[in-house]
Amino acid sequence: PGTLYVVATPIGNLDDLTPRAARVLADVSRIAAEDTRHSARLLGHLGVNTPMMSLHEHNEAQRVDTLDGYLLAGENIALISDAGTPLICDPGFVLVRELRARGRSVVPLPGPCALITALSAAGLPTDRFTFGGFLPAKPSARRQTLEQWQCREETLVFYESPHRIVHTLEALCDQMPDRSVVLARELTKTYETFLQGSPASLRDRLADDPNQSRGEFVIMISGAPKMEPSDEQTMSADELLAALLAEGI
Numbered sequence: 001p002g003t004l005y006v007v008a009t010p011i012g013n014l015d016d017l018t019p020r021a022a023r024v025l026a027d028v029s030r031i032a033a034e035d036t037r038h039s040a041r042l043l044g045h046l047g048v049n050t051p052m053m054s055l056h057e058h059n060e061a062q063r064v065d066t067l068d069g070y071l072l073a074g075e076n077i078a079l080i081s082d083a084g085t086p087l088i089c090d091p092g093f094v095l096v097r098e099l100r101a102r103g104r105s106v107v108p109l110p111g112p113c114a115l116i117t118a119l120s121a122a123g124l125p126t127d128r129f130t131f132g133g134f135l136p137a138k139p140s141a142r143r144q145t146l147e148q149w150q151c152r153e154e155t156l157v158f159y160e161s162p163h164r165i166v167h168t169l170e171a172l173c174d175q176m177p178d179r180s181v182v183l184a185r186e187l188t189k190t191y192e193t194f195l196q197g198s199p200a201s202l203r204d205r206l207a208d209d210p211n212q213s214r215g216e217f218v219i220m221i222s223g224a225p226k227m228e229p230s231d232e233q234t235m236s237a238d239e240l241l242a243a244l245l246a247e248g249i
């Protein structure tokens with residue numbers, strides 16, 4: 001059988017496509033793309049005319065057998081999404097899971113990914129972080145999600161749509177007012193911007209300059225302050241029991 005190559009593509013700047021990705025996209029017999037019209041621009045830029053087929057969240061499950069049929073016939077296939085790394089908040093998980101279960105060869109070609117790109121230049125701790133995907137669209141669910149992550153000490157990272165960025169900053173003003181937030185906007189593009197500040201200062205900044213809420217965003221939030229050792233639960237169960245007994249509880 002052939003191989004499925006999972007190929008990362010640029011998140012803005014087309015020069016970020018790796019030479020290996022360009023070679024694979026030219027050499028495979030087919031490319032499964034999230035939106036074939038969108039990806040036609042990338043292939044046109046590369047001068048590649050490999051046939052494409054669509055693979056998106058609504059047809060992914062049905063495409064598995066077809067694509068596996070091509071692999072069994074010895075074809076190599078590339079999977080790409082509209083931007084960045086497939087499967088990262090993009091289609092491909094069902095396909096990769098099924099093909100792996102069937103013992104097919106699945107090979108990743110690393111490259112751009114908005115969350116890693118954003119973290120690499122934000123100036124927030126990156127030794128540990130939690131990626132929460134897209135924040136929920138509904139305000140109540142969004143607040144609930146933020147509440148859920150509120151006590152985490154590592155950096156929090158979310159993808160966010162431009163329509164909701166101001167609402168999210170408002171929710172952060174209430175829920176995590178003292179945190180340092182970094183907005184990474186339009187990464188690798190002409191208007192790439194990193195804005196850093198408290199939720200309130202960033203909300204005001206976006207209100208003053210609506211251009212700052214246009215485009216694509218990664219939102220990063222510094223983790224909760226580390227608990228002082230005195231705050232931590234350091235007693236063993238025996239110590240706790242002894243303390244409670246001593247108190248006569």
Ligand code: SAM
Nearest residue numbers: 011084085089113114159160186187216217218
């Ligand atoms: N698979 C992609 C990746 O590897 O990053 C993510 C796809 S997801 C559908 C799209 C979201 O990623 C956008 O809404 C935005 O939050 C983020 N994103 C993608 N490109 C970006 C860019 N150039 N600058 C900032 N954020 C970006």
